Amino acid sequence: MQTRITVATTGPGLYEITDEAMAFVREAGVETGLLTLFVRHTSCSLLIQENADPDVRRDLDAFFRRLAPRSDDPSMRWVVHTTEGPDDMPAHIRAMLTGVSLSIPVLDGAMRLGTWQGIYVAEHRNRPHRREIALHFLGSIG
Amino acid sequence: MQTRITVATTGPGLYEITDEAMAFVREAGVETGLLTLFVRHTSCSLLIQENADPDVRRDLDAFFRRLAPRSDDPSMRWVVHTTEGPDDMPAHIRAMLTGVSLSIPVLDGAMRLGTWQGIYVAEHRNRPHRREIALHFLGSIG
């Protein structure tokens, strides 16, 4: 049981897709099994983080801007891959550190997320992008 | 086939759960398939690392304390989310970098871990917590 969703991003930050994942689980009538999310790009990523205080997402993004700044920042003078713009190589670095797939157990028709967990596409590039995420369920269908 | 385990943590560090995962595989009588572990929190994480020398785990923890120190550290003055204490935002950062799910193939009733691989809950907060991990097996049962 597979589908895909597309997220329009408008610059670096976390874009929540928890509702879209829930809708897939509900509409597919899945009962118990494993939901996999997979993002088909190399300069954005997927992660599960706190969905309560928006400051958490802002700080996570600020952390990445410090850990891997734009390649025109003096601290990044070692970067070779600059042809796609100064935001491209740090985007690959940030994506490498967070990853492209998530595995979430489903029980009795519901993802087993914790109370404060939300699912996010982490966009690392500056310009608007359309990001494609494959959703895949394996298990029993009611 | 699902269960959950709870781990009582008492401050930052790696807490091994390899035995608990093995017990689930054995007691469920699973044969061949995929074991998924999923931690239902946003300030701790799951990882697989060396189970031989305890110094490795100590150094991994020390690395995180340097990469993302407490938010009352001068280098972290940019942090906005401080309401839950100076150890909260670095905990979210560290959890984001290590992730909340693990996928481990199972063959002939045994997880295909390497010789030196152990499964750990990485606790990133200071106070004691009870951490809940969902274990999920998909495959054939003997």
Place this chain on the structure above:
Amino acid sequence: MQTRITVATTGPGLYEITDEAMAFVREAGVETGLLTLFVRHTSCSLLIQENADPDVRRDLDAFFRRLAPRSDDPSMRWVVHTTEGPDDMPAHIRAMLTGVSLSIPVLDGAMRLGTWQGIYVAEHRNRPHRREIALHFLGSIG
């Protein structure tokens, strides 16, 4: 449906295994399901990154050399685990940040990788190693 592949590495860098994974999917005759890759070591890791410009892989490797240098670097004087050489503890750190497993949906006999996505073993140690990766498919077989 499981197999394993072995990759001979000759020092730090990204070693592509996309073709090997494709061969497994093709030869096993799988149709739709989930492919899991799992590396059975603690000083190398698995990741999906850009397969077009080799400079991206070179820069990713350079980033890791700066984030977690050899333990004989002055900035790493805090490292305790040095018995296996100055490249060992940074290898564990880099492996922790990238992870040991990947989950890739398969549809109509093909992995749903994006256009620019390649699958890589990230080697973090200096000496040559033989790295073992478990490949596991769960789903329907044509």
